[in-house]
Amino acid sequence: MSNENDTQRTNEPARIFELYKTMCLIRAxxxxxxxxxxxxxxxxxxxxxxxxxxxxxxxxxNLRDTDYILSNHRGHGHSxxxxxxxxxxxxxxxxxxxxxxxxxxxxxxxxxxxxxMLGANGVLADGLTMGVGAAQAICLxxxxxxxxxxxxxxxxxxxxxxxxxxxxxxxxxxxxxxxENNGYASSTVTRSITAGEGPVARAKAFGMPAFxxxxxxxxxxxxxxxxxxxxxxxxxxxxFLHARTYRVKGHISRDKMLYRPExxxxxxxxxxxxxRCAAWLIANGFEEAEIVSAxxxxxxxxxxxxxxxxxxxxxxxxxxxxDVQDFGPPEPWQQxxxxx
Amino acid sequence: MxxxxxxxxxxxxxxxxxxxxxxxxxxxxDLSTAHGGTSANQYVGxxxxxxxxxxxxxxxxxxxxxxxxxxxxVAGTRPVADLxxxxxxxxxxxxxxNQAAKIRYMFGGQARxxxxxxxxIGVRKGAAAQxxxxxxxxxxxxPGLVVVAPGTPADGRGLLKSAIRADDPVVYMEHKxxxxxxxxxxxxxxxxxxxxxxxxxxxxxxxxxxxxxMARLCEEVADTLAGDGxxxxxIDLRTLWPWDKDAVYASVCKTGRxxxxxxxxxxxxFAAEIATDVTENCFDALKTHARRIGAPRMPVxxxxxxxxxxxxxxxxxxxxxxxxxAA
Ligand SMILES: Cc1ncc(C[n+]2csc(CCOP(=O)(O)OP(=O)(O)O)c2C)c(N)n1
Ligand SMILES: [Mg+2]
Numbered sequence: 001m002s003n004e005n006d007t008q009r010t011n012e013p014a015r016i017f018e019l020y021k022t023m024c025l026i027r028a029x030x031x032x033x034x035x036x037x038x039x040x041x042x043x044x045x046x047x048x049x050x051x052x053x054x055x056x057x058x059x060x061x062n063l064r065d066t067d068y069i070l071s072n073h074r075g076h077g078h079s080x081x082x083x084x085x086x087x088x089x090x091x092x093x094x095x096x097x098x099x100x101x102x103x104x105x106x107x108x109x110x111x112x113x114x115x116x117m118l119g120a121n122g123v124l125a126d127g128l129t130m131g132v133g134a135a136q137a138i139c140l141x142x143x144x145x146x147x148x149x150x151x152x153x154x155x156x157x158x159x160x161x162x163x164x165x166x167x168x169x170x171x172x173x174x175x176x177x178x179x180e181n182n183g184y185a186s187s188t189v190t191r192s193i194t195a196g197e198g199p200v201a202r203a204k205a206f207g208m209p210a211f212x213x214x215x216x217x218x219x220x221x222x223x224x225x226x227x228x229x230x231x232x233x234x235x236x237x238x239x240f241l242h243a244r245t246y247r248v249k250g251h252i253s254r255d256k257m258l259y260r261p262e263x264x265x266x267x268x269x270x271x272x273x274x275x276r277c278a279a280w281l282i283a284n285g286f287e288e289a290e291i292v293s294a295x296x297x298x299x300x301x302x303x304x305x306x307x308x309x310x311x312x313x314x315x316x317x318x319x320x321x322x323d324v325q326d327f328g329p330p331e332p333w334q335q336x337x338x339x340x
Numbered sequence: 341m342x343x344x345x346x347x348x349x350x351x352x353x354x355x356x357x358x359x360x361x362x363x364x365x366x367x368x369x370d371l372s373t374a375h376g377g378t379s380a381n382q383y384v385g386x387x388x389x390x391x392x393x394x395x396x397x398x399x400x401x402x403x404x405x406x407x408x409x410x411x412x413x414v415a416g417t418r419p420v421a422d423l424x425x426x427x428x429x430x431x432x433x434x435x436x437x438n439q440a441a442k443i444r445y446m447f448g449g450q451a452r453x454x455x456x457x458x459x460x461i462g463v464r465k466g467a468a469a470q471x472x473x474x475x476x477x478x479x480x481x482x483p484g485l486v487v488v489a490p491g492t493p494a495d496g497r498g499l500l501k502s503a504i505r506a507d508d509p510v511v512y513m514e515h516k517x518x519x520x521x522x523x524x525x526x527x528x529x530x531x532x533x534x535x536x537x538x539x540x541x542x543x544x545x546x547x548x549x550x551x552x553x554m555a556r557l558c559e560e561v562a563d564t565l566a567g568d569g570x571x572x573x574x575i576d577l578r579t580l581w582p583w584d585k586d587a588v589y590a591s592v593c594k595t596g597r598x599x600x601x602x603x604x605x606x607x608x609x610f611a612a613e614i615a616t617d618v619t620e621n622c623f624d625a626l627k628t629h630a631r632r633i634g635a636p637r638m639p640v641x642x643x644x645x646x647x648x649x650x651x652x653x654x655x656x657x658x659x660x661x662x663x664x665x666a667a
Contacts, residue, residue, distance in 0.1 A: 043466020095643030106642035122470030
């Protein structure tokens with residue numbers, strides 16, 4: 001998120017407390033989004049990051065504003081962790097003026113280029129191939145930056161995953177691949193449709209250094225990401241970080257999860273990263289009250305974001321015609337009093 | 341007749357074909373889970389009756405879903421490949437367009453490619469740029485492919501059966517907004533032939549040609565215009581290639597006026613083909629030039645006021661129809 005992080009050491013309680021706050025912000029954003037979706041303020045669908053907050057948080061804590069990330073359909077957490085403004089994001093979800101993408105995209109198309117967040121994505125695996133391109137641009141322009149691409153476990157079965165990993169190695173690109181293994185691909189258990197030993201073995205097959213981490217342990221993610229990102233930055237070429245986690249909610253918020261064994265969610269939720277981080281902080285000198293008030297502050301910030309989004313107006317319909325292309329932009333409707 | 345939703349009717353139709361012919365099978369993402377398909381349970385329960393060899397829950401591997409369907413079709417089976425959404429279907433355009441559509445021809449007629457590709461089209465509220473596209477014109481433009489776009493539960497079931505039985509590769513496009521819409525479905529086999537349109541409103545002043553969900557909106561349009569004393573022939577094309585020229589020509593010869601309505605982006609769309617063809621072949625019958633209506637040439641935006649700018653609404657169709665009637 002900022003350059004100071006480069007000099008901070010991992011596992012320092014003050015640093016972990018900051019990560020805790022970011023995770024709370026993501027959790028609050030996801031919970032409130034679901035409420036507002038159910039209340040009819042958000043259209044389409046939302047893919048929540050609940051239970052997976054430690055990964056985006058721990059990784060992005062080691063990135064700079066000038067670094068790029070490419071996200072996927074489950075992108076709210078990545079966006080917040082990379083420094084996108086939750087209020088602008090909530091406006092995007094509610095389709096209001098001031099949304100990160102001008103209300104053109106919604107949940108699955110959040111982007112904030114000002115903080116190097118090059119976009120969530122509705123099409124699986126496209127972030128991987130675009131990510132290697134962004135890394136090539138970094139090399140061509142000779143700037144000091146790296147690329148991080150987030151990819152789900154299910155998506156590792158799409159061809160572009162292999163093309164991107166191979167390409168990154170061939171051109172020794174400054175790129176970190178982060179695989180978020182939450183066990184599921186929509187309603188399917190990913191293992192049931194995946195051969196071999198999994199993403200780490202697959203990455204290693206390309207000769208790429210690949211490492212596995214408990215993705216619900218923010219300290220561990222942060223420490224591994226710090227190490228790998230330092231290597232990528234230092235010219236060490238592509239690296240692969242595989243984070244084991246669990247998708248606590250449905251694939252999308254209104255998914256009833258009929259395919260999931262009863263009790264599984266509750267059992268796995270015991271391992272969720274925010275509670276674990278809070279316990280670590282308390283064991284490392286923080287007062288319970290500090291932790292509670294940090295969490296409350298996160299919810300208050302998101303509640304304010306929700307209120308601000310509801311206060312914001314809907315975009316003028318004529319904006320629909322903006323930003324399509326320079327040459328040959330669309331012709332608006334004529335008959336119904338639409339834009340001239 | 342039994343009333344059921346589009347998704348249920350099509351699932352029934354698929355089950356009937358699976359029972360009828362042991363070489364029919366389906367493949368796609370999430371087909372065999374309790375979720376059973378995209379979001380309308382289009383496959384739910386089929387795994388129990390037909391097992392995992394015929395209801396194949398695939399990895400997220402669009403190229404191989406499509407490519408495997410092509411390979412399995414030339415090797416003697418009848419696969420139904422589900423690409424979920426036309427937007428993801430684009431990930432497998434190569435296998436469909438460069439392989440499925442051309443194999444019979446390129447190889448001098450040695451092989452047939454009897455497969456069905458299901459791809460959902462259309463704007464579903466808030467689905468935005470990458471989950472809302474209507475790409476039927478892409479496939480109509482591709483020699484070798486049949487394209488169907490049913491707009492009712494009965495047609496959904498009946499055309500799926502014809503698509504499965506056809507020896508050509510068939511692109512089967514279903515509108516997301518129709519999945520949960522109900523309608524009467526015949527209790528008999530209910531096969532709907534490929535290439536035959538259906539006149540869903542009879543009239544003498546104006547012909548409106550449409551397909552998929554848009555045909556339902558055009559029925560509303562006809563009902564509204566009837567209030568003004570304008571009688572409209574509404575033709576639900578159902579099959580886009582080969583389209584039912586006889587039905588359209590006959591209607592235009594009766595009314596002398598043609599409007600073609602599509603949900604897809606107007607520029608380069610299939611409506612243009614119909615309007616041009618009718619102009620070339622029924623010119624003497626036309627009282628004024630044929631017109632078309634389709635969406636502005638822009639990606640589908642998210643926020644409602646902008647999304648509504650993309651939509652071809654009944655009001656907009658009526659405005660274009662009035663303009664045509666006044667000419
Ligand atoms: C090319 C493509 N195919 C299918 C889909 C539909 N889809 C969206 S998310 C998803 C599952 C993704 O699973 P995974 O990669 O594990 O990510 P997760 O949702 O678990 O975070 C599917 C099949 C899509 N968006 N794009
Ligand atoms: Mg997953």
